[in-house]
Amino acid sequence: MAIKKSDLYSSLWVSCDELRGGIPARDLAALEAYWQILPGVRAALFQPLRPGYFQLSTLNSQLKPTIFDHAEFTAFITTVTQLFTAWREANTPQLKGFDKDGHPKALIENIAEDLLTTFKGAPLLDAYDVYQHLMDYWAATMQDDCYLIAADGWRDAAQPRLFVEDKSKKTKTRPDFVSGKKRYQTELLPPALIIARYFAAEQAALEKLEADIAALGQQLEELAEEHSGEDGLLADALNDRGKLTRASVSARLKQLKVESGELIAEEEAALKQWLKLESEEAEVSAQLKAAQEKLTAAVAAKYPALTADEIKRLVVDDKWLAALDAAVQGELERVSQTLTGRIRELAERYATPLPQLVQGVAELEQTVNRHLERMGFKL
Numbered sequence: 001m002a003i004k005k006s007d008l009y010s011s012l013w014v015s016c017d018e019l020r021g022g023i024p025a026r027d028l029a030a031l032e033a034y035w036q037i038l039p040g041v042r043a044a045l046f047q048p049l050r051p052g053y054f055q056l057s058t059l060n061s062q063l064k065p066t067i068f069d070h071a072e073f074t075a076f077i078t079t080v081t082q083l084f085t086a087w088r089e090a091n092t093p094q095l096k097g098f099d100k101d102g103h104p105k106a107l108i109e110n111i112a113e114d115l116l117t118t119f120k121g122a123p124l125l126d127a128y129d130v131y132q133h134l135m136d137y138w139a140a141t142m143q144d145d146c147y148l149i150a151a152d153g154w155r156d157a158a159q160p161r162l163f164v165e166d167k168s169k170k171t172k173t174r175p176d177f178v179s180g181k182k183r184y185q186t187e188l189l190p191p192a193l194i195i196a197r198y199f200a201a202e203q204a205a206l207e208k209l210e211a212d213i214a215a216l217g218q219q220l221e222e223l224a225e226e227h228s229g230e231d232g233l234l235a236d237a238l239n240d241r242g243k244l245t246r247a248s249v250s251a252r253l254k255q256l257k258v259e260s261g262e263l264i265a266e267e268e269a270a271l272k273q274w275l276k277l278e279s280e281e282a283e284v285s286a287q288l289k290a291a292q293e294k295l296t297a298a299v300a301a302k303y304p305a306l307t308a309d310e311i312k313r314l315v316v317d318d319k320w321l322a323a324l325d326a327a328v329q330g331e332l333e334r335v336s337q338t339l340t341g342r343i344r345e346l347a348e349r350y351a352t353p354l355p356q357l358v359q360g361v362a363e364l365e366q367t368v369n370r371h372l373e374r375m376g377f378k379l
Contacts, residue, residue, distance in 0.1 A: 022053030133327035
């Protein structure tokens with residue numbers, strides 16, 4: 001097949017023009033599905049460079065906030081969120097109305113079909129991706145929950161069961177909580193859901209204690225790193241394993257004589273500081289253990305006191321629908337990350353025009369030549 005000179009020259013011109021830098025319009029056109037919904041975002045991100053080419057109007061570091069903070073993107077998020085809210089409100093009565101002797105297969109067919117229908121009008125999302133999230137969650141969790149409810153009813157299905165470990169089988173299953181000497185496993189209603197709704201203040205207090213322990217541990221570690229090296233103030237307090245312990249530090253402290261000099265006084269101060277931090281860590285750890293035991297007892301006592309309506313709210317609202325809401329939000333995040341990543345990729349690909357690349361190579365070549373000359377090579 002013969003090639004016309006005009007076609008060849010045109011191809012060469014396009015190739016050379018791209019080497020002048022800038023993002024080709026055809027690459028932006030490939031993102032047309034986004035621009036149909038977010039035309040203002042495109043206008044905020046790009047400005048014309050020359051015919052057929054564009055450049056970013058913002059720094060690469062500002063790509064994400066430029067997209068996420070734009071009114072059109074906010075409206076897109078709101079639209080999808082409203083779709084899920086409408087589906088949730090329409091199907092919550094059916095979910096909470098499911099009960100003993102119910103039919104799980106009929107339930108999932110109804111709510112899944114309605115979810116697919118609802119999200120077929122969602123911009124930039126594939127309704128089948130959202131549908132698949134529901135089906136995956138059904139297979140992993142919700143199906144077992146519904147069969148439990150169908151067999152036992154809400155109240156009985158929600159109660160903890162004694163955990164019996166089969167030592168003949170290697171399993172990673174662990175009890176969900178321990179009350180007294182008994183270990184329990186929960187299937188329908190995990191303790192975390194009860195804690196989040198009824199014992200949030202107690203959980204926050206536990207997390208504060210955990211943070212305090214971590215901070216004290218960090219201080220102990222920093223003190224050891226600073227003074228336990230060779231000739232360090234804590235070097236002589238290390239045990240046979242090269243560790244600082246309360247026993248080894250206390251033993252070293254007994255050996256010291258305060259009046260022996262300034263250096264000994266400094267060592268004594270370091271030893272006392274370590275013991276003080278270790279004592280505080282032990283005290284807070286004891287407080288944490290007591291608080292954990294108290295919270296566990298309160299949660300264990302809460303299970304039999306829950307009404308059927310309270311259990312439905314915990315399971316349907318806080319467990320099932322919260323998981324599906326998170327999946328939809330994940331789809332929104334995926335869309336936004338895909339758009340941001342593609343724009344960043346285009347910006348980086350076409351960021352440096354050919355003249356700058358040539359200049360950079362020439363400068364590197366000169367640098368290499370100078371080094372070779374210093375080494376005695378003749379060019």
